[in-house]
Amino acid sequence: AQKVTQAQTEISVVEKEDVTLDCVYETRDTTYYLFWYKQPPSGELVFLIRRNSFDEQNEISGRYSWNFQKSTSSFNFTITASQVVDSAVYFCALSTSGGGNKLTFGTGTQLKVEL
Amino acid sequence: ETGVTQTPRHLVMGMTNKKSLKCEQHLGHNAMYWYKQSAKKPLELMFVYSLEERVENNSVPSRFSPECPNSSHLFLHLHTLQPEDSALYLCASSQDREGTPNTQYFGPGTRLTVL
Numbered sequence: 142a143q144k145v146t147q148a149q150t151e152i153s154v155v156e157k158e159d160v161t162l163d164c165v166y167e168t169r170d171t172t173y174y175l176f177w178y179k180q181p182p183s184g185e186l187v188f189l190i191r192r193n194s195f196d197e198q199n200e201i202s203g204r205y206s207w208n209f210q211k212s213t214s215s216f217n218f219t220i221t222a223s224q225v226v227d228s229a230v231y232f233c234a235l236s237t238s239g240g241g242n243k244l245t246f247g248t249g250t251q252l253k254v255e256l
Numbered sequence: 257e258t259g260v261t262q263t264p265r266h267l268v269m270g271m272t273n274k275k276s277l278k279c280e281q282h283l284g285h286n287a288m289y290w291y292k293q294s295a296k297k298p299l300e301l302m303f304v305y306s307l308e309e310r311v312e313n314n315s316v317p318s319r320f321s322p323e324c325p326n327s328s329h330l331f332l333h334l335h336t337l338q339p340e341d342s343a344l345y346l347c348a349s350s351q352d353r354e355g356t357p358n359t360q361y362f363g364p365g366t367r368l369t370v371l
Contacts, residue, residue: 186362249298
């Protein structure tokens with residue numbers, strides 16, 4: 142069975158601070174895929190990144206970066222120099238090659254960025 | 257143009273009403289999904305359609321009835337709902353390839369309130 146844990150329910154930061162959102166996953170499959178989605182107040186889940194289990198390279202996209210560590214089963218997400226527009230709920234998700242296209246989501250982390 | 261659209265965005269219905277939610281994807285994908293998002297709970301997968309055939313029904317009550325007339329459209333027919341069915345209903349689509357979980361792209365959701 143797959144499981145995704147996002148232990149941080151809510152985080153509040155002041156604009157321009159860096160913030161890291163934690164994601165820990167569990168799976169017995171050796172081939173799996175990890176995702177991050179952003180859900181702003183409008184409701185739509187916006188895809189941010191997809192990473193497969195064979196690619197442990199960290200990734201940077203603008204102010205966003207992701208740290209994938211198989212040794213600790215973690216796929217953490219860092220926002221550098223946060224902005225008010227980053228305020229949203231962020232979801233980490235997992236799918237496996239043996240699980241079809243089923244996504245297992247974490248419970249999400251509410252990020253509030255204040256001026 | 258938004259990749260996945262959903263109508264209506266908001267719906268209020270009584271327990272004896274019959275209504276339908278509509279989802280349309282403009283991404284050329286061959287798989288579509290319905291999810292339910294309730295407060296304080298992880299996203300729950302309800303139904304999966306691949307190549308217009310239902311491949312997953314996650315023990316959803318029969319008062320929810322999906323329909324996928326073609327690869328671009330997905331409906332969720334609702335009847336005799338309960339107040340606990342009030343939630344955000346999200347539609348998603350992906351390009352389904354055997355053995356490879358692919359990125360799901362989500363619509364903005366329909367906020368359903370059952371009185």
